[in-house]
Amino acid sequence: EGLPIYNKVAINEVGYLPNDKKTVFVQSKTDTKFEVIDRETNKSIFEDKLPEAVFDPATDEWIQLGDFSQLTTPGSYIVKSESGESYPFEITDGIYDNLYKDTVLMLYSQRCGMDVNVESVPEFSHKACHMDKATVYESDETKDVTGGWHDAGDYGRYVVAGAKTVADLFLTYEDCNADSDELGIPESKNGIPDILDEAKYELDFFFKMQDEKTGGVYHKVTCANFPETVMPTEEKDPLILAPISDAATGAFAAVMAKASVIYKEYDEAYATKCLEAAKKAWDYLKDKDKYSGFYNPKDIVTGEYRDGIAEDEVYWAAVELNIAADMKIDLSKYLTDRVSVNLGWADIGGYAMYDLIEADIKGSDVAKEKFFTQIDLLKDKASKDMYNITLDGKYPWGSNMSVANAGMLFRMAARITGDKEYDVLAKEQLDYLLGANVMSYCFVTGYGELSPKHPHHRPSQVAGKTIPGMLVGGPNDAKEDPYAKAVLYTEQEARCYADSDQSFSTNEITVYWNSPLIYLLASSMK
Ligand code: 9MR
Ligand code: ZN
Numbered sequence: 001e002g003l004p005i006y007n008k009v010a011i012n013e014v015g016y017l018p019n020d021k022k023t024v025f026v027q028s029k030t031d032t033k034f035e036v037i038d039r040e041t042n043k044s045i046f047e048d049k050l051p052e053a054v055f056d057p058a059t060d061e062w063i064q065l066g067d068f069s070q071l072t073t074p075g076s077y078i079v080k081s082e083s084g085e086s087y088p089f090e091i092t093d094g095i096y097d098n099l100y101k102d103t104v105l106m107l108y109s110q111r112c113g114m115d116v117n118v119e120s121v122p123e124f125s126h127k128a129c130h131m132d133k134a135t136v137y138e139s140d141e142t143k144d145v146t147g148g149w150h151d152a153g154d155y156g157r158y159v160v161a162g163a164k165t166v167a168d169l170f171l172t173y174e175d176c177n178a179d180s181d182e183l184g185i186p187e188s189k190n191g192i193p194d195i196l197d198e199a200k201y202e203l204d205f206f207f208k209m210q211d212e213k214t215g216g217v218y219h220k221v222t223c224a225n226f227p228e229t230v231m232p233t234e235e236k237d238p239l240i241l242a243p244i245s246d247a248a249t250g251a252f253a254a255v256m257a258k259a260s261v262i263y264k265e266y267d268e269a270y271a272t273k274c275l276e277a278a279k280k281a282w283d284y285l286k287d288k289d290k291y292s293g294f295y296n297p298k299d300i301v302t303g304e305y306r307d308g309i310a311e312d313e314v315y316w317a318a319v320e321l322n323i324a325a326d327m328k329i330d331l332s333k334y335l336t337d338r339v340s341v342n343l344g345w346a347d348i349g350g351y352a353m354y355d356l357i358e359a360d361i362k363g364s365d366v367a368k369e370k371f372f373t374q375i376d377l378l379k380d381k382a383s384k385d386m387y388n389i390t391l392d393g394k395y396p397w398g399s400n401m402s403v404a405n406a407g408m409l410f411r412m413a414a415r416i417t418g419d420k421e422y423d424v425l426a427k428e429q430l431d432y433l434l435g436a437n438v439m440s441y442c443f444v445t446g447y448g449e450l451s452p453k454h455p456h457h458r459p460s461q462v463a464g465k466t467i468p469g470m471l472v473g474g475p476n477d478a479k480e481d482p483y484a485k486a487v488l489y490t491e492q493e494a495r496c497y498a499d500s501d502q503s504f505s506t507n508e509i510t511v512y513w514n515s516p517l518i519y520l521l522a523s524s525m526k
Pocket of ligand 1: 151152153154156302303304305306397398504505508509510
């Protein structure tokens with residue numbers, strides 16, 4: 001296959017709700033106008049002038065932006081200008097419904113430790129995998145740690161990454177009325193919203209990752225090395241529990257405490273169990289005078305999830321315990337300058353602050369101040385970027401998560417303030433992910449005309465096809481894999497993406513890249 005054609009006219013390839021703001025991004029210096037063509041009649045039904053071109057340093061391109069928000073009539077369209085035409089897209093109610101469902105089903109397909117049946121691609125189905133006990137690193141102790149989600153294109157199970165995913169699902173449930181019980185997972189129609197059933201699958205695994213004696217939580221369970229390109233049932237090397245970490249223990253305590261609030265109305269006993277586990281983890285953390293980061297032991301080379309700062313996870317735990325159980329932990333002790341307002345797997349302060357602001361209890365004023373300082377900064381960055389993203393022209397590994405996280409933060413700001421401007425910003429992050437970017441790539445498998453076909457994802461590689469609804473990592477200007485280094489060496493930062501299963505630093509998928517997209521979609525659906 002040759003290189004794909006990057007359209008010079010970029011839009012959200014999935015499409016728009018009738019009343020959404022709709023922007024077309026034309027890579028040109030001299031175009032004068034654009035028109036929207038109805039694909040059914042082939043007639044132009046909307047036309048407007050394009051403004052003078054602006055140079056965008058982040059993408060090294062001249063660009064002209066057009067607005068067709070006034071077009072609200074449902075239909076299937078393309079946008080045309082002198083420079084070319086866009087990929088097709090639709091305007092209609094419910095435009096994100098299927099995509100939302102697929103992004104949640106992606107999590108189901110990542111489940112470990114049970115028989116998985118994937119309807120869309122039966123080749124993905126497999127028997128229960130990773131059923132052996134794991135050995136605690138440098139000891140003879142073995143433990144049952146079955147369950148949870150495979151992290152990504154590999155089959156490791158990592159607590160900090162899983163905690164971010166669960167946190168996003170919880171917020172989707174709380175903020176977006178995401179209470180469908182018919183998404184098509186085994187627990188559908190059990191009276192509990194599927195999004196909570198899916199999160200519970202990870203939590204049930206989390207319980208097993210806690211050390212009964214100390215309350216500390218193991219950072220991850222993987223083999224010593226990444227697997228070959230095989231299905232999960234074929235990864236047979238011994239499973240190792242990496243050492244307990246403060247980051248994993250803090251993140252665990254936070255999501256367990258929050259789970260005790262969320263599951264209460266569905267299963268009181270389960271909620272109590274969650275709270276007890278959270279308190280036990282807190283006991284492990286509370287009297288330490290110093291929190292240390294996590295680094296891979298030298299003979300374990302799987303995903304490191306290196307985290308040099310654990311204060312944010314500890315703060316998050318304290319916040320959620322105060323909310324869930326009125327523990328009256330002095331939050332000021334934990335909210336240091338090392339706690340940043342973010343929703344990553346490493347920097348998670350944003351989750352703590354948002355929940356604190358919403359709960360409106362002691363400590364929420366300072367959290368609010370910090371939160372909005374960050375929002376202002378992001379807003380400023382978005383206003384300087386021609387595609388409205390907040391990356392400053394820098395694209396780290398998993399840049400699409402940074403975009404999706406910024407979208408979540410904007411949406412949270414909209415919810416707190418009622419200011420619609422933040423809603424627009426949130427939606428613009430979604431537009432970028434779905435095609436309104438310099439590569440005109442819809443970064444979600446199975447959606448849009450130009451989208452990833454060869455993700456670095458072992459089941460996809462074995463099957464030779466992929467399931468819809470997976471968000472890939474996206475451009476990574478550091479080109480952190482050999483393929484990207486070789487193929488993208490002359491590419492400008494924003495274009496450092498390759499749809500190759502060899503490019504694990506640009507084209508992998510993960511549960512915690514899908515989860516902020518899930519929130520963003522669910523909160524954009526109405
Ligand atoms: O998402 C992670 C990214 O932020 C890091 O830069 C990168 C290198 O440490 O690791 C990414 O996480 C990978 C994990 O370590 C193993 N499973 C696949 C993850 C996505 O590529
Ligand atoms: Zn497995």
